[in-house]
Amino acid sequence: MSNPTKRDISLVRLGLIDGDGIGPEVVRATRIVVDEAMAAAGAAPVEWVPLSMGHRGIEEFGDPLPAATLRALDGLDAWILGPHDNASYPAEFRATVAPGGAIRKRFGLSANIRPARAFAGVRAVAPDIDLVIVRENSEGFYADRNMFAGSGEFRPTEDVAMAVAVVTRRACEQIAHEAFRLAVARRKRVTVVHKANVLPMTMGLFRDVCYEVARDYPGVEVTDEHVDATAAHLVRAPGDFDVLVTENLFGDILSDLAGELSGSLGLAASLNCSLTRAMAQAVHGAAPTLAGRNRANPAALQLSAAMLLRWLGARGNNRTISTAGTRIEHAVAATFEAGIATADLGGLASTSEFTEQVCARVHRR
Numbered sequence: 001m002s003n004p005t006k007r008d009i010s011l012v013r014l015g016l017i018d019g020d021g022i023g024p025e026v027v028r029a030t031r032i033v034v035d036e037a038m039a040a041a042g043a044a045p046v047e048w049v050p051l052s053m054g055h056r057g058i059e060e061f062g063d064p065l066p067a068a069t070l071r072a073l074d075g076l077d078a079w080i081l082g083p084h085d086n087a088s089y090p091a092e093f094r095a096t097v098a099p100g101g102a103i104r105k106r107f108g109l110s111a112n113i114r115p116a117r118a119f120a121g122v123r124a125v126a127p128d129i130d131l132v133i134v135r136e137n138s139e140g141f142y143a144d145r146n147m148f149a150g151s152g153e154f155r156p157t158e159d160v161a162m163a164v165a166v167v168t169r170r171a172c173e174q175i176a177h178e179a180f181r182l183a184v185a186r187r188k189r190v191t192v193v194h195k196a197n198v199l200p201m202t203m204g205l206f207r208d209v210c211y212e213v214a215r216d217y218p219g220v221e222v223t224d225e226h227v228d229a230t231a232a233h234l235v236r237a238p239g240d241f242d243v244l245v246t247e248n249l250f251g252d253i254l255s256d257l258a259g260e261l262s263g264s265l266g267l268a269a270s271l272n273c274s275l276t277r278a279m280a281q282a283v284h285g286a287a288p289t290l291a292g293r294n295r296a297n298p299a300a301l302q303l304s305a306a307m308l309l310r311w312l313g314a315r316g317n318n319r320t321i322s323t324a325g326t327r328i329e330h331a332v333a334a335t336f337e338a339g340i341a342t343a344d345l346g347g348l349a350s351t352s353e354f355t356e357q358v359c360a361r362v363h364r365r
Contacts, residue, residue: 012038012312012321013047015073019082019099020054021286022296027082029298029355030280030305033328036359037309041324049076053099054084064089065099070106077315078278078308080301085286097144100281105145109272109279110138110171111178112251113307116238116258119267121336122345126261128239132186133258134179135251136172136206137272141165142248167202167247169209176213178273179245183220186242190214192224193246193254206247227254234258259283266344269303271311278311280304294350297342299332302358306332331361 016031018024031048038046051069052060061068064086073079086098096102103109112135118124138145143152146166155161183190192210196203207224214222225233227250233240234254238261246254259268268283282300290296306328313322335357341347342354349357 011044011047012078012309013049013076014308015049015051015076015079017051017053017069017079017081018056019286020085020088021083021288021291023054023082023084023286025291025294025296025351026282026298026301027080029351030080030301032355033298033302033331033358033362034305034309034324037306037324037327037331037362038321040327040363041320043318043320043324049079051079053081054086055089057099058089058093064093064096065102070103073103073107077276078312079280080305080308081279081281082301083282083284083286085288088288101144103279104137104272107277107279108138108274109277110136111175111271111273112137112255113178113182113271113273114251114255114258114283115269115303115307116255116262118262119333119336121339122263122267122341124261124263126235126238129258129262131238131241131258132182132243133251133255134175134182134243134245135255136175136245136247137251138248139166139168139171140248140250145248165199165202167205169205172206172209173213175245176210177216179210179243180213180217180220183243184217188220189242190220190222191230191241191244192222193227193230193244193250194224195227195250197226203247210245230254231257234261255283264297264345265300266297266342267300267303269300269307271304271307273311278308280308294352295343296351297344298351298355299336299342302328302332302355327362328358331358331364334361334364 018027054064057064057066084099114133117130118127146152152164194203194207196207259265265284270283272279282304306325309325310322340349340357
């Protein structure tokens with residue numbers, strides 16, 4: 001998550017968007033942990049900027065993604081986004097782009113970084129998994145992201161539906177550099193995931209550009225695999241992978257698979273970023289049936305916030321902020337290792353109890 005665009009960061013201002021369902025609970029739990037970690041690291045307190053989205057946005061502004069929220073985000077480098085439940089919005093809003101997707105597109109958050117690792121104390125299908133999937137997040141087959149206007153899907157007749165996939169050299173170069181920068185700080189291996197055998201122009205361009213970018217990172221080993229073979233390889237031997245870089249649709253599917261292999265999608269953290277802005281957003285949904293019951297698992301969003309702090313620290317060359325992010329990661333891992341987990345992972349802790357345990361551990365070196 002290192003970032004070549006540097007600027008001085010001393011005071012951290014973060015947008016805080018609750019979202020729907022369990023969103024307010026997991027966002028609150030994440031804010032508490034971030035404040036505790038920043039204090040433990042000796043950093044200045046975060047200046048939080050609460051913003052409306054989802055049902056709250058509809059109630060207050062008549063829009064699930066209010067213009068006031070977007071204007072506020074224009075003035076921020078980073079923010080934390082809770083899950084949204086657009087399936088439950090009034091009919092006139094269900095047909096529009098979901099708030100998270102609209103925010104990603106507006107701010108050019110083309111890189112989606114999704115780590116998957118097994119935690120001691122959490123039962124995992126693949127106990128040796130420790131990888132990062134780097135997903136190109138602005139193109140591919142996703143209809144809401146690959147057109148300047150309108151949708152990438154269309155129906156020329158009632159009985160025929162078609163989809164357009166867009167792959168550009170510029171986007172491929174950007175996501176490849178992100179993947180290789182990550183690999184330099186990890187185990188120095190990148191796997192390019194594609195389907196160039198049946199999509200030689202689009203996926204062939206993606207694969208070839210990744211290999212071109214690899215020349216700038218001579219210390220990193222690079223290989224490539226077809227996406228179907230990668231899925232099988234992930235199940236059989238996930239420990240073989242370090243950093244995987246792939247296009248939008250493939251990255252969405254493989255990262256969910258990797259999340260389940262690591263124990264649960266409730267652990268799946270995610271960072272959406274460009275060179276200048278970043279958004280922490282857990283992979284899981286809004287789980288409306290759990291809303292308000294103090295039973296939601298906040299770990300994924302807390303780990304996403306840790307990634308956000310390390311991104312900010314790297315961009316601003318501020319080791320203190322990076323340290324706060326690392327403290328959160330270690331504290332969440334130590335909490336699981338102590339046998340403390342929420343009900344979705346077979347534990348007994350409530351959302352608030354789990355958060356208290358993580359806060360207690362952010363002070364430990």
